[in-house]
């Protein structure tokens with residue numbers, strides 16, 4: 001093919017001549033296809049995809065084999081296109097997508113639950129505490145004699161050995177954190193709506209912070225909601241013993257994890273192992289909100 005190409009396809013005449021010679025051959029169409037000459041009978045090609053404006057949105061998630069997901073010993077990014085849904089013990093008419101679990105060294109599990117119509121989630125395994133945040137739809141919890149409705153942006157905490165069942169009539173999307181309880185206190189059932197939780201002081205930081213669980217030694221983790229305006233970023237380039245499981249709820253930006261930099265957007269999830277350097281900058285034109293698990297009040301020496 002190379003030697004044929006070298007004969008001199010530069011001129012139209014040479015192209016026509018070559019096509020005439022090669023026409024009877026089975027491979028002629030392919031060879032003619034190398035040069036877009038009308039005489040070869042092929043379509044005139046037009047490469048508008050290559051000339052598209054640089055501000056046009058590109059469908060990266062559909063690019064074969066491409067993913068922003070990454071997995072390293074001290075962090076992982078699970079972008080939307082990498083979620084894998086499956087049935088799970090205790091979840092009826094629902095599928096779950098696990099993002100973090102002890103299988104990768106974490107002290108907690110983090111997963112999404114896609115509840116269908118008339119679905120339910122049995123209580124967590126013995127000794128396991130559960131935090132559920134409603135992302136979409138409507139769920140409910142039967143707690144004693146009370147039937148508690150949980151709409152989008154609301155949450156509930158179930159202490160270890162709770163017998164409360166989560167259910168949904170019309171379907172709901174939940175974010176779940178679970179952990180084998182390890183604090184030796186008396187955590188209790190609670191529920192609420194994110195915006196009703198007070199804003200807390202953040203020292204030198206500019207982001208807005210809410211903590212959805214009580215800050216007492218009865219709890220071995222907390223769930224933070226963090227809000228950034230575009231252009232705001234973490235002041236502290238954090239390194240700490242606590243682990244994180246993060247879900248970006250709104251917005252986009254750059255997450256630094258160790259010595260890697262990840263463009264992230266709503267729907268992306270991140271696992272951060274103890275001591276991984278972490279830093280975030282909110283970019284784009286809309287604010288960022290993320291929800292993040294953080295283990296706490298557990299002695300770093302004793303785990």
Ligand code: UGY
Nearest residue numbers: 226238244278279292294
């Ligand atoms: O509380 C935290 O550790 C939190 N600021 N970390 C983070 O956003 N990566």
Ligand code: MN
Nearest residue numbers: 238240244278
């Ligand atoms: Mn942190």
